[in-house]
Amino acid sequence: xxxxxxxxxxxxxxxxxxxxxxxxxxxxxxxxxxxxxxxxxxxxxxxxxxxxxxxxxxxxxxxxxxxxxxxxxxxxxxxxxxxxxxxxxxxxxxxxxxxxxxxxxxxxxxxxxxxxxxxxxxxxxxxxxxxxxxxxxxxxxxxxxxxxxxxxxxxxxxxxxxxxxxxxxxxxxxxxxxxxxxxxxxxxxxxxxxxxxxxxxxxxxxxxxxxxxxxxxxxxxxxxxxxxxxxxxxxxxxxxxxxxxxxxxxxxxxxxxxxxxxxxxxxxxxxxxxxxxxxxxxxxxxxxxxxxxxxxxxxxxxxxxxxxxxxxxxxxxxxxxxxxxxxxxxxxxxxxxxxxxxxxxxxxxxxxxxxxxxxxxxxxxxxxxxxxxxxxxxxxxxxxxxxxxxxxxxxxxxxxxxxxxxxxxxxx
Amino acid sequence: xxxxxxxxxxxxxxxxxxxxxxxxxxxxxxxxxxxxxxxxxxxxxxxxxxxxxxxxxxxxxxxxxxxxxxxxxxxxxxxxxxxxxxxxxxxxxxxxxxxxxxxxxxxxxxxxxxxxxxxxxxxxxxxxxxxxxxxxxxxxxxxxxxxxxxxxxxxxxxxxxxxxxxxxxxxxxxxxxxxxxxxxxxxxxxxxxxxxxxxxxxxxxxxxxxxxxxxxxxxxxxxxxxxxxxxxxxxxxxxxxxxxxxxxxxxxxxxxxxxxxxxxxxxxxxxxxxxxxxxxxxxxxxxxxxxxxxxxxxxxxxxxxxxx
Amino acid sequence: xxxxxxxxxxxxxxxxxxxxxxxxxxxxxxxxxxxxxxxxxxxxxxxxxxxxxxxxxxxxxxxxxxxxxxxxxxxxxxxxxxxxxxxxxxxxxxxxxxxxxxxxxxxxxxxxxxxxxxxxxxxxxxxxxxxxxxxxxxxxxxxxxxxxxxxxxxxxxxxxxxxxxxxxxxxxxxxxxxxxxxxxxxxxxxxxxxxxxxxxxxxxxxxxxxxxxxxxxxxxxxxxxxxxxxxxxxxxxxxxxxxxxxxxxxxxxxxxxxxxxxxxxxx
Numbered sequence: 008x009x010x011x012x013x014x015x016x017x018x019x020x021x022x023x024x025x026x027x028x029x030x031x032x033x034x035x036x037x038x039x040x041x042x043x044x045x046x047x048x049x050x051x052x053x054x055x056x057x058x059x060x061x062x063x064x065x066x067x068x069x070x071x072x073x074x075x076x077x078x079x080x081x082x083x084x085x086x087x088x089x090x091x092x093x094x095x096x097x098x099x100x101x102x103x104x105x106x107x108x109x110x111x112x113x114x115x116x117x118x119x120x121x122x123x124x125x126x127x128x129x130x131x132x133x134x135x136x137x138x139x140x141x142x143x144x145x146x147x148x149x150x151x152x153x154x155x156x157x158x159x160x161x162x163x164x165x166x167x168x169x170x171x172x173x174x175x176x177x178x179x180x181x182x183x184x185x186x187x188x189x190x191x192x193x194x195x196x197x198x199x200x201x202x203x204x205x206x207x208x209x210x211x212x213x214x215x216x217x218x219x220x221x222x223x224x225x226x227x228x229x230x231x232x233x234x235x236x237x238x239x240x241x242x243x244x245x246x247x248x249x250x251x252x253x254x255x256x257x258x259x260x261x262x263x264x265x266x267x268x269x270x271x272x273x274x275x276x277x278x279x280x281x282x283x284x285x286x287x288x289x290x291x292x293x294x295x296x297x298x299x300x301x302x303x304x305x306x307x308x309x310x311x312x313x314x315x316x317x318x319x320x321x322x323x324x325x326x327x328x329x330x331x332x333x334x335x336x337x338x339x340x341x342x343x344x345x346x347x348x349x350x351x352x353x354x355x356x357x358x359x360x361x362x363x364x365x366x367x368x369x370x371x372x373x374x375x376x377x378x379x380x381x382x383x384x385x386x387x388x389x390x391x392x393x394x395x396x397x398x399x400x401x402x403x404x405x406x407x408x409x410x411x412x413x414x415x416x417x418x419x
Numbered sequence: 420x421x422x423x424x425x426x427x428x429x430x431x432x433x434x435x436x437x438x439x440x441x442x443x444x445x446x447x448x449x450x451x452x453x454x455x456x457x458x459x460x461x462x463x464x465x466x467x468x469x470x471x472x473x474x475x476x477x478x479x480x481x482x483x484x485x486x487x488x489x490x491x492x493x494x495x496x497x498x499x500x501x502x503x504x505x506x507x508x509x510x511x512x513x514x515x516x517x518x519x520x521x522x523x524x525x526x527x528x529x530x531x532x533x534x535x536x537x538x539x540x541x542x543x544x545x546x547x548x549x550x551x552x553x554x555x556x557x558x559x560x561x562x563x564x565x566x567x568x569x570x571x572x573x574x575x576x577x578x579x580x581x582x583x584x585x586x587x588x589x590x591x592x593x594x595x596x597x598x599x600x601x602x603x604x605x606x607x608x609x610x611x612x613x614x615x616x617x618x619x620x621x622x623x624x625x626x627x628x629x630x631x632x633x634x635x636x637x638x639x640x641x642x643x644x645x646x647x648x649x650x651x652x653x654x655x656x657x658x659x660x661x662x663x664x665x666x667x668x669x670x671x672x673x674x675x676x677x678x679x680x681x682x683x684x685x686x687x688x689x690x691x692x693x694x695x696x697x698x699x700x701x702x703x704x705x706x707x708x709x710x711x712x713x714x715x716x717x718x719x720x721x722x723x724x725x726x727x
Numbered sequence: 728x729x730x731x732x733x734x735x736x737x738x739x740x741x742x743x744x745x746x747x748x749x750x751x752x753x754x755x756x757x758x759x760x761x762x763x764x765x766x767x768x769x770x771x772x773x774x775x776x777x778x779x780x781x782x783x784x785x786x787x788x789x790x791x792x793x794x795x796x797x798x799x800x801x802x803x804x805x806x807x808x809x810x811x812x813x814x815x816x817x818x819x820x821x822x823x824x825x826x827x828x829x830x831x832x833x834x835x836x837x838x839x840x841x842x843x844x845x846x847x848x849x850x851x852x853x854x855x856x857x858x859x860x861x862x863x864x865x866x867x868x869x870x871x872x873x874x875x876x877x878x879x880x881x882x883x884x885x886x887x888x889x890x891x892x893x894x895x896x897x898x899x900x901x902x903x904x905x906x907x908x909x910x911x912x913x914x915x916x917x918x919x920x921x922x923x924x925x926x927x928x929x930x931x932x933x934x935x936x937x938x939x940x941x942x943x944x945x946x947x948x949x950x951x952x953x954x955x956x957x958x959x960x961x962x963x964x965x966x967x968x969x970x971x972x973x974x975x976x977x978x979x980x981x982x983x984x985x986x987x988x989x990x991x992x993x994x
Contacts, residue, residue, distance in 0.1 A: 305759025469843025
C-alpha cells in the first residue's frame with residue numbers, strides 16, 4: 008500500500024518537474040542552449056533604462072538609418088536607448104577599450120557594443136577584453152545556425168560565444184553593364200582579361216581598408232590557384248612564395264588599373280566616388296547588395312549591376328561583441344537579440360541595408376515574406392553571391408598579406 | 420632681439436602717446452598664472468608624455484619586458500613610409516610658405532595702392548579666415564579633381580576627353596592639391612597680417628618719403644618692406660609650422676602613400692599593432708624638433724638681415 | 728599696360744577666393760550630378776533636409792560645436808588677455824621663457840601633444856567628454872589670444888587707467904569703463920580666432936573626444952569618406968555659416984585703425 012502511494016507520489020513529483028526541465032533547457036534548432044525565460048526576463052529588467060553605446064563603422068548611410076531608426080525604435084519599446092557612435096575604423100573602438108583596460112577602468116567602460124569581426128575580434132580576444140558566454144544564448148539565437156563553420160568561426164578563430172552575428176556580407180562585383188558586357192564578369196579569368204584590355208576602369212582601395220584588403224585577398228587566392236592551401240594557422244613558409252606570386256600578378260596588373268596603379272583610393276567611399284563619376288566601371292565590395300540604394304539616390308548609373316565570379320567571392324559574417332568593462336551588458340544583449348529577430352533581418356534585407364541575413368530565414372515564421380522580396384535590378388540575390396563562397400583566412404594571414412601588399416606593391 | 424621680446428611692436432611712438440616703458444609689479448603673477456597652468460599641464464605635459472611614450476614608458480602591451488630605449492626612433496627612420504612622408508611634408512610646407520608669402524605680399528601691396536574698392540577688397544581677403552580647413556579641402560577637391568567642376572568645363576569644351584584626361588592635381592604624388600588648399604587659406608591670412616602692418620605709422624613715413632621725391636621702388640625697399648618685415652616673419656613662421664603639422668588637409672587631398680608625417684603618425688598611433696605607438700610618438704617628437712630647429716635658424720638668419 | 732596689371736591680378740585673386748565655393752554650392756543642391764554633366768541633371772533639397780533634420784547628426788554637430796567653440800572662445804580670451812597684458816605692460820622674471828612657452832604651441836603640431844596626453848585624459852576621465860575637448864582646444868587657441876592681446880596692450884596708454892584711479896574710480900570701474908572699451912577690438916579679434924580655431928578643429932577632437940563627442944568637423948569628415956557628395960556640399964555650407972556670421976561682426980577690427988592683429992605680427 009505504502010509502496011503504491013510512494014510510487015504515485017514519485018510520478019507526481021517527476022511530472023511536476025517536467026515543466027521545469029523543459030523551461031531550463033530550451034535548446035534551439037541548432038543544438039545550443041538558450042537562456043531560460045527567467046534568465047532572459049532578468050536581463051530585460053536590468054536593461055530597462057540603460058543606454059547602450061554601440062560603436063560601429065559609420066560610412067554607410069543605409070546602415071546608419073537602419074540602426075538609428077528601426078533598431079533604436081525597437082529597443083525603445085523595451086526601455087533601452089540606443090546611441091550609435093560612428094567610427095572611421097573599428098580598430099578605434101578596440102584601441103579605446105584597450106586604453107581603458109590599461110588605465111585600470113574595468114567597470115565603467117564607455118563602449119557597450121562594437122560591430123566587429125576578423126582581425127579586430129582576434130586582437131580583442133588576445134587581450135581578453137570581450138564578454139563571452141552570452142551570444143549563443145540569446146532567444147533569437149534559435150534561428151542562427153551555430154553549427155555552421157562560417158558562423159562559429161570568425162576568420163578562422165572560434166567564436167566561443169563572445170560575439171553574436173547580425174549580417175552576412177558576401178562580397179560582389181559592382182559594375183556598369185553599359186561599359187562591361189555580361190560575359191566579361193562571369194568569371195575572374197574573364198574579368199582580368201577585360202581589365203587588361205580596357206585599362207583604367209578598375210581599381211581597389213589601398214589596404215588596410217577593409218574592402219581593399221578583401222580585393223587583394225581574393226586576388227591572392229586567384230594568383231595561387233585557390234585558398235585551400237592557406238586555411239588554418241599562419242605559415243610563413245607558405246606565405247612568402249604565395250605573396251611573391253601575388254605581388255608579381257598585381258604589379259603586372261598595374262598599367263591596366265586606374266591611374267596606372269601608381270596610387271589607390273584611400274577608402275571604399277573614395278572608390279565609390281570614382282565609380283559614381285564614371286572614372287572606373289567596376290569594383291569589389293562587401294556591401295555590394297546595398298549599391299542599389301545609391302542608384303535610387305541618383306548617385307550611381309541605372310545600368311549598375313551586381314554579380315559574383317564563378318570561382319566564388321569572399322564572404323564573412325558581421326558580429327557584435329560586448330567589451331568586458333561595459334556597464335550596460337544587459338541592454339547590449341537586448342539589442343543584439345533584436346538584430347537577430349526575423350522581423351529585423353527581413354527589414355534589413357528589404358531595405359538593402361547590408362548584405363544578407365545572418366539567421367536562417369527559412370526556419371523562421373517570416374520565410375515566405377523573405378522569399379517573396381523583390382530584387383532590385385541593380386542588385387542580386389544573396390544566394391548568387393554565396394555560391395561557391397571563398398572563406399576568410401585567419402587574422403595573421405590578413406596582416407601578412409596587407410603588409411606584403413604595402414611593401415611589394417604600393418611602395419614599389 | 421631683447422627689445423623685440425619686451426616691446427613687441429615698437430620702433431615708432433605708439434598712438435595716443437602710449438608709454439613705452441613696462442612696470443614691475445608683483446600682481447603680474449595673477450595675470451600669467453592661468454596661461455601657465457593651461458599650457459604647462461596640457462601642452463608641456465602632453466609633449467613630455469609623448470617623449471616618454473616614444474622611449475617605451477606606459478606601454479599598452481602589458482609586457483614582461485619594458486624596453487626603454489630609442490628603438491622607436493630607429494624604427495621610424497628605417498620605415499619607408501616615414502621617410503617618404505618626411506620628404507613630401509618638407510616639399511609641401513616649404514612651397515606653401517614661400518608661395519603664400521610672396522603672393523600675399525604682392526596682393527597686399529597692390530591693395531594698399533588701390534584707392535577705389537579698397538575696403539571691399541580688404542573685406543574679401545578676410546572672407547577665408549573663418550572657413551575651416553576641412554571645407555577648404557572639400558572645395559579644392561570638388562573643383563580640381565579629375566571629375567570636378569573644372570574638368571567638366573574643359574570636357575564640355577573639348578579641351579579634355581573624359582576624367583582621366585584631366586591633369587592629376589588632387590590626391591597626387593607631388594602634393595599639388597595639398598599646396599593649393601593651404602594657399603587658399605594661408606594667402607588671405609598673410610594678407611591680413613601684412614595689410615594690418617601697412618596701415619600703421621608707416622603710411623606717414625611713406626608719404627614723407629614720397630614728398631621728398633623717392634620713387635615707389637625705392638620707398639618699397641627702404642621704408643615699407645623693412646617696416647612690415649616683422650609681420651612677414653611672424654606670418655611665415657605660423658604658416659610653415661601649420662603646413663608641416665596639419666592632418667586634415669593632407670589626409671583629404673593626399674594619397675595613401677606617401678602621406679605627410681602627421682597622417683603617418685596618426686596611422687601608426689591607431690594601428691592594430693600596438694607596438695607601433697612608440698613609433699608614432701617618436702615621429703611626432705622628431706617633427707616638433709625639426710620645426711623648432713628650422714624656425715630658430717630662420718629667425719637667426721632674418722635677424723642678421725634685419726640688422727643691416 | 729600698368730593700368731590693367733593691378734586690376735587683372737586683383738580680379739584673379741578675388742575669383743580665386745570665391746571659385747572653390749561654386750562646386751560646393753552646386754553639389755549641395757544636386758540630385759545626381761554624374762560626369763560629364765556641366766550642371767546637375769536634377770536638383771533637390773535632400774542635402775539640406777538631412778542637414779536640418781532635428782534628429783540628424785549635422786544639427787547635433789552644430790549644437791555641440793557651437794557650445795564648445797563659444798566656451799573655448801570665452802575661456803581662451805580671458806586667459807590669454809591677462810597674459811597679453813602682462814607681456815605688453817610689465818617686466819618680470821622669466822618673461823622670455825614665458826613668451827617662449829606661449830609661442831611653442833604654434834610650432835609644435837597639436838597632434839604630437841594630444842597623442843602624448845591622451846593617456847592622462849583617459850586616466851582622469853576627461854576622454855570622450857566635452858570637458859576634455861574644451862581643455863584640449865585651449866592648447867592652440869590661448870597662444871593666438873596672447874599674441875593678439877599683447878599687440879593691443881602695447882598700444883594701450885596706461886595713463887588713461889591712471890587718470891581714472893586718480894579721479895577716485897575703483898579698479899573694477901577703471902577696467903569696465905576705461906580699459907574695456909579701448910581693448911574691445913582686440914578682444915573681438917581674439918574671440919574670433921579662438922572660436923574659429925575651435926570650430927574647425929578635427930584631429931584634437933578625434934583623439935580626445937573619441938567618437939563620442941560629435942562636432943561638425945567629425946560629421947563632415949565622415950561624409951567626405953563616403954560617396955554622397957550632396958550631403959557633403961550641404962554639410963559644408965552649414966559648417967561655414969556660424970564662423971562667417973562671427974566674422975561679419977568683427978571684421979572691422981581685423982584690419983582697422985586699432986591694428987590688433989599686429990600682435991600676431993610680432994612673434
